[in-house]
Every structure is written in C-alpha cells, then in structure tokens.
Amino acid sequence: MSPLDLLDVDSSLSAEERQIRAVVRQLVDDQVRPYVAGWYEEGRVPARELAREFGKLGLLGMHLTGYGCAGSSAVAYGLACLELEAGDSGIRSLVSVQGALAMYAIWRYGSAEQKQRWLPTMAAGEAIGCFALTEPDHGSDPASMATRARRDGDDWVLHGTKMWITNATIADVAVIWARTDEGIRGFVVPTRTSGVTVREIRRKMSLRASVTGEISLDDVRLPASARLPEAVGLKAPLGCLTEARHGIVWGALGAARDCLETALEYAGNRTQFGRPLAGFQLTQAKLADMAVEWSKGYLLALQLGRLADADRLRPDQVSVGKLNNVREALAIARQCRTILGANGVSGAYPVLRHANNLESVLTYEGTSEIHQLVIGQRLTGVSAFA
Numbered sequence: 001m002s003p004l005d006l007l008d009v010d011s012s013l014s015a016e017e018r019q020i021r022a023v024v025r026q027l028v029d030d031q032v033r034p035y036v037a038g039w040y041e042e043g044r045v046p047a048r049e050l051a052r053e054f055g056k057l058g059l060l061g062m063h064l065t066g067y068g069c070a071g072s073s074a075v076a077y078g079l080a081c082l083e084l085e086a087g088d089s090g091i092r093s094l095v096s097v098q099g100a101l102a103m104y105a106i107w108r109y110g111s112a113e114q115k116q117r118w119l120p121t122m123a124a125g126e127a128i129g130c131f132a133l134t135e136p137d138h139g140s141d142p143a144s145m146a147t148r149a150r151r152d153g154d155d156w157v158l159h160g161t162k163m164w165i166t167n168a169t170i171a172d173v174a175v176i177w178a179r180t181d182e183g184i185r186g187f188v189v190p191t192r193t194s195g196v197t198v199r200e201i202r203r204k205m206s207l208r209a210s211v212t213g214e215i216s217l218d219d220v221r222l223p224a225s226a227r228l229p230e231a232v233g234l235k236a237p238l239g240c241l242t243e244a245r246h247g248i249v250w251g252a253l254g255a256a257r258d259c260l261e262t263a264l265e266y267a268g269n270r271t272q273f274g275r276p277l278a279g280f281q282l283t284q285a286k287l288a289d290m291a292v293e294w295s296k297g298y299l300l301a302l303q304l305g306r307l308a309d310a311d312r313l314r315p316d317q318v319s320v321g322k323l324n325n326v327r328e329a330l331a332i333a334r335q336c337r338t339i340l341g342a343n344g345v346s347g348a349y350p351v352l353r354h355a356n357n358l359e360s361v362l363t364y365e366g367t368s369e370i371h372q373l374v375i376g377q378r379l380t381g382v383s384a385f386a
C-alpha cells in the first residue's frame with residue numbers, strides 16, 4: 001500500500017483495476033520516466049512512437065467499446081491516466097486527446113464509415129488524432145467561435161483558425177468544430193486535406209513534453225461524409241470534454257503523487273540543523289496537509305469513476321473533480337517544491353516540471369473559473385456565463 005493512501009482507498013479497487021494500474025505504472029517506469037526530463041527540456045517528445053506502445057497495451061480509447069478498443073471501466077481508465085500523469089502531464093494529454101477527445105468524438109457522433117476508417121488505427125496508435133475547438137479569440141466561450149463551415153453543393157467548405165491544439169502537428173486526423181447556418185457541427189478532417197496548414201506553438205513554459213499547434217483552415221473543401229452526423233450543437237463537443245475531464249480528475253493526482261513521493265524521500269534524506277528535514281514539525285505539517293488533500297482527491301476521483309461506470313456521471317460533478325483535483329495538485333506541487341529547496345527548481349527532480357505542467361492542466365478543458373461557474377449554476381439555478 002502506498003503511504004499516501006491514508007484512507008486505504010486502494011482496497012476499494014478490483015483486482016482487475018489494480019492489475020491495469022500495475023501494467024501502466026510499469027510502462028511509465030520503463031518508457032517515460034527515464035527520458036521525460038530530457039523531452040521536457042528539449043520541448044520535443046517522440047509522440048508517435050509512444051502512441052504505438054500505448055496502442056499495444058490498449059491505452060488509446062481504452063474505455064470505448066468495439067473497433068479494437070479495450071472497453072475497460074471508467075475507473076480503470078482513470079487509474080491509467082493517474083499513472084501516465086505521474087510520468088508527465090504531457091504524456092497523459094497525448095492519451096486523453098487521442099482517446100477521450102478525438103476517438104470519443106468519432107465513436108459517439110460518427111458514421112459507421114468514419115468509425116471503421118479511423119477508430120481501429122487510432123486505437124492501435126497508428127493514426128493520431130486531435131480535437132480542435134479553441135480559437136485565438138474564443139477559448140472559454142466556444143459558442144462564439146468564428147470558424148465557419150458553409151455548404152457548397154454537396155460539399156462543406158471550412159474557414160477559420162484553431163489554436164492551442166494538442167497533437168496538432170503530428171495528427172493524421174483532426175476533429176474540427178465549426179459554425180454552420182444550422183449551428184455548431186463537427187467535421188472529421190484528414191490533416192493532409194488541401195487548405196489545412198498546421199504550425200507548432202513553440203516556447204511553451206509548460207507541457208513541454210507535448211505537441212501543441214495552430215491549425216489554419218483556408219477554404220478547406222470536404223465531402224458531405226466528413227461531417228459527424230450525430231453531433232448537433234455545442235453539446236456535442238462539450239460531451240467530449242466531459243469524457244476528457246474525467247481523465248484529468250485522475251491524472252492530476254498522478255502528478256501530485258509523484259511530487260509527494262519525491263518530497264517525502266528528499267525530506268527523509270536531506271539533513272539540516274543536524275536532522276532530516278522530515279523531522280521538522282513544519283515539514284511534517286506540510287506533508288500531512290498534502291497527503292490529506294491527496295487522499296480526498298483520490299476518494300473524489302473514485303466516486304466520479306464509479307458514477308461514470310454506473311452511467312450516472314453529470315458534467316457538473318466532473319467540474320467538481322476537475323476544479324478540486326487540479327487546483328490541489330498544483331498546490332501540492334508548489335508546496336513540494338519548497339521542501340526541495342534549491343533542488344526544487346532543478347530539472348534533476350520532477351517537481352517543478354509537474355507544477356509547470358499543471359498550470360496548463362488548470363487552464364485547458366475548462367479553466368477553474370469556468371468550473372466554478374458550472375458548479376455555481378448547479379447550486380443556484382442561475383447561469384452566470386451563458
């Protein structure tokens with residue numbers, strides 16, 4: 001049992017869930033942990049190679065059924081996200097965007113032909129997907145998006161720009177959301193289509209082991225069959241975000257766990273004033289508070305996962321998890337950083353990398369403020385933002 005699991009939450013996991021967790025933890029130990037500090041420093045990540053490895057293990061779209069997907073439980077998927085993000089938030093993002101955003105959009109809203117064409121290769125990690133909702137001038141308020149899709153005969157013609165898109169420059173296929181005369185619709189766009197230009201966003205100070213890009217759509221002509229037939233209105237992309245946010249609720253705990261384990265070990269080994277840092281009451285107070293928050297977050301994630309497995313998870317409940325667990329994970333990462341002193345800012349330790357990554361996780365998939373507003377609306381019945 002992990003010393004961090006103060007409440008023995010692990011005992012509520014099934015044998016299969018623990019088994020999946022162990023397999024992903026091993027994968028991260030072997031294929032991510034030894035290299036990720038270097039990827040982060042260089043701002044590059046071998047995403048395609050990793051995707052193939054993840055595909056072999058069934059991690060891509062693992063909670064979806066059919067088309068080569070593993071069909072695992074929401075809790076097992078969450079545990080996988082936790083382990084991946086204990087490696088790095090960017091690595092979990094690769095898996096989340098592929099499975100919970102791009103694949104889920106096609107799986108949930110796509111035609112039989114779209115599913116057959118894309119899902120098996122995406123599950124295998126042979127094809128990479130991205131999910132393009134955000135625009136340069138429209139982030140938290142996607143309802144006001146400027147990207148247009150207009151009919152031209154049987155075809156659709158897309159025009160606009162999408163910004164901050166994870167996996168964009170390595171993607172074979174983009175799920176693009178655009179405004180039509182009938183409202184917001186989704187399109188499955190092979191990235192080699194004429195008129196699609198992708199540019200990498202460099203100089204990120206966060207999520208550096210993750211590919212992020214801008215997608216320009218210059219009168220991109222698509223056949224009628226490119227539209228996701230079941231995606232009607234903004235609730236379609238928001239449904240995908242609910243899926244992905246559930247993974248983040250768990251994932252953030254992974255980053256926090258890695259920071260806490262690092263700080264615990266460091267505090268046990270580092271001596272000042274003739275005793276280990278772990279022997280100072282102020283250090284213990286920090287560690288205790290962080291472990292309590294971590295345990296609460298774990299309970300919260302498990303409750304949401306069980307609700308998802310019972311098909312009863314509401315978007316505002318996911319907002320509770322995303323708001324709390326990312327906010328607390330970031331607070332834990334920053335506090336752990338203090339325990340490591342100067343070494344806390346060194347790339348030789350993972351703590352500041354996790355903290356920097358969590359700044360992005362705090363913002364994407366709905367900022368903390370937006371999740372507060374979602375919860376506020378649930379409580380009061382009044383929407384403060386729509």
Ligand SMILES: Cc1cc2nc3c(=O)[nH]c(=O)nc-3n(C[C@H](O)[C@H](O)[C@H](O)COP(=O)(O)OP(=O)(O)OC[C@H]3O[C@@H](n4cnc5c(N)ncnc54)[C@H](O)[C@@H]3O)c2cc1C
Nearest residue numbers: 131132133134139140164165166207360364365367369385
């Ligand atoms: C590394 C990274 C990867 C990303 N990957 C993707 C991706 O794959 N696909 C995708 O579509 N997007 C992606 N995003 C974009 C992300 O989802 C947006 O950045 C996010 O939705 C916030 O939008 P914004 O940055 O435009 O901020 P804004 O919406 O401009 O918000 C700025 C600030 O104002 C606050 N604010 C806005 N509206 C309100 C309000 N009504 N009340 C109170 N406060 C408010 C926000 O909470 C925030 O603090 C990614 C972002 C990052 C950083």
